[in-house]
Amino acid sequence: MRVYVARHGETTWNVAGRYQGRRESDLSALGVAQANALAAAMREAGARAVVSSPLRRCLATARPAAETIGTPVQIDERLIEIAHGTWEGRYRDEIAANDPDRYRTWRSDPAHVAFENGETIADVLARWRSFAAAPRPPLPTLVVTHDAVVRVALCEATAGGDLTGFWDARVQNGGYVTFEVHDGRWTLVEECAAAHLAGITAPIETQAL
Numbered sequence: 001m002r003v004y005v006a007r008h009g010e011t012t013w014n015v016a017g018r019y020q021g022r023r024e025s026d027l028s029a030l031g032v033a034q035a036n037a038l039a040a041a042m043r044e045a046g047a048r049a050v051v052s053s054p055l056r057r058c059l060a061t062a063r064p065a066a067e068t069i070g071t072p073v074q075i076d077e078r079l080i081e082i083a084h085g086t087w088e089g090r091y092r093d094e095i096a097a098n099d100p101d102r103y104r105t106w107r108s109d110p111a112h113v114a115f116e117n118g119e120t121i122a123d124v125l126a127r128w129r130s131f132a133a134a135p136r137p138p139l140p141t142l143v144v145t146h147d148a149v150v151r152v153a154l155c156e157a158t159a160g161g162d163l164t165g166f167w168d169a170r171v172q173n174g175g176y177v178t179f180e181v182h183d184g185r186w187t188l189v190e191e192c193a194a195a196h197l198a199g200i201t202a203p204i205e206t207q208a209l
Contacts, residue, residue, distance in 0.1 A: 085118025
């Protein structure tokens with residue numbers, strides 16, 4: 001069974017360079033185009049189920065695909081973004097200036113960062129493992145989630161949950177990872193499917209990730 005794990009489309013806070021975490025933000029016009037392109041890609045891939053994080057940016061990305069293939073969006077709280085705690089709503093450059101030690105560690109050694117009033121990426125990995133182990137109908141499925149969740153899913157599949165390579169993966173707004181799932185084992189097929197985003201790729205280097 002194929003499972004396609006997608007990051008949500010570009011948001012207005014992605015454009016502004018603000019940390020989102022558990023806070024809500026809307027898709028940008030580019031993000032809407034990415035959601036529609038993802039829907040077309042899922043139709044071609046034969047997806048038959050859609051599961052999403054409860055946050056608005058993921059639901060807005062998931063709904064076009066669900067409507068295209070004629071299925072409801074299932075919501076799973078375990079797919080929610082990492083809680084960035086006191087960083088949420090703040091600009092990346094401001095964080096780098098005012099919380100420099102934590103910011104440098106987050107960018108160089110993220111497995112050893114605990115966000116104040118937030119989570120660690122080990123917490124995100126635990127949520128992902130719970131989601132991945134849960135029984136579900138054997139249907140090709142689109143999973144719409146967030147940057148940190150996609151990254152820990154890749155770390156789990158390629159390194160047994162070793163999080164040192166957290167930042168190594170290519171993760172795009174509206175792009176997706178393809179997994180083959182058999183007897184509970186998730187095997188990586190393609191790290192970053194993005195051909196459907198030709199001409200509408202978001203510049204992630206300026207985002208607050």
